[in-house]
Amino acid sequence: MTERPFHHGNLRAALLDEAVTVLRSSGVDGLSLRDLARRVGVSHGAPRSHFVDRQALLDALAVQGFDRLRQRAREAFAAGRDLPDRFHRVAQAYVDFAIDDAALMELMFQAKADGGGEAVQEAAVALFTELDQAMGPRRADTDDGDRDAFKLLFAATMQGIAALVASHRIPRPEGDRLIDVAMTMMLGSELAARTIGEGEVGAGSS
């Protein structure tokens, strides 16, 4: 009897969920609006009611991706004991996400030639804000430029390591080792000493 007369009101969410699945198995190229509609059981024109464009759906996926990555980063940070451990965990979570959802990550960092996609940029900013909080309170004696540089460099390095693994340039374990090396290098740098926490980076016995 419940043969679903139309769709039950959550078509937008259903399309996005299905899209994430397809994205993981077939990549961005395998993602078509018509196929998505077919899988969910609506006509090919139906998605138009929720996404003006194919790009609009991709943007929505990117926003969702940034939110999920931010969540992961937050959890990883909370699970760490001292500051180095926290950074390490966030780095690992970042790279894991980028590799396991490589196609999604691709979407999140695509060129986006047109001016559109403001929501995506907003979601990206939220992620960076999360990273900023992970660095602890701003110190009066720290140059904001240095702090931003450290944060950006952290993100860039993780992104780069993930790209190497995702493109099969290096195997995953080597990527993990690279994370260790990178974190040791970054946390041991002068820049880190100048910018992070309350001098609690060298977590030895004071």
Place this chain on the structure above:
Amino acid sequence: MTERPFHHGNLRAALLDEAVTVLRSSGVDGLSLRDLARRVGVSHGAPRSHFVDRQALLDALAVQGFDRLRQRAREAFAAGRDLPDRFHRVAQAYVDFAIDDAALMELMFQAKADGGGEAVQEAAVALFTELDQAMGPRRADTDDGDRDAFKLLFAATMQGIAALVASHRIPRPEGDRLIDVAMTMMLGSELAARTIGEGEVGAGSS
């Protein structure tokens, strides 16, 4: 009289050249075999004689891209005076390339779900070999793992910075500054001291 009876034998090269142009103006999505054939003035089936697949053309573009990037890296390295300067120039060249040809760079580092694309991997390996030579001769007292880690970390960092700029997450000048910060950090690290050149990293007055 020379109304070109068919095509003059270099259709493959003509298609690739046109593809690079389209890639720069319209991205990967704007790249279609039929459109390419139209621009070059052949029938839509003609490209098939040189590329079995659309993917085959994309792979060929990626190989070309890696070769060009390797050339750029080689030139940048040669133009540098001391080792830090050389590294800095290679880094700048790498990021410049990645930003100016962002769509091509995307192709070069795509997941490539299928096993295919061995030629692409080969071209990528050649680039890394070039980077390895830039690090100077291997030293007997250096762990090969450390040396590889430094090399990979260098590439990953540049790749990550380029991704941040290409996706408009940060403006280009900030990307350039980030290169400076990254190189200072990397070259000043213990890992660098253990792996690079003949202790000539700290290029001060001995």
Place this chain on the structure above:
DNA sequence: ACCTGAACACCGTTCAAGT
């Protein structure tokens, strides 16, 4: 060996029409 042109299945997008 290289290219043409018809054919097929698939897309994104638009839009009048239904409920």
Place this chain on the structure above:
DNA sequence: ACCTGAACACCGTTCAAGT
């Protein structure tokens, strides 16, 4: 407000046929 279904222009890919 949300969805259907026909329509249009565009693709990638295949393949018999031409030169």
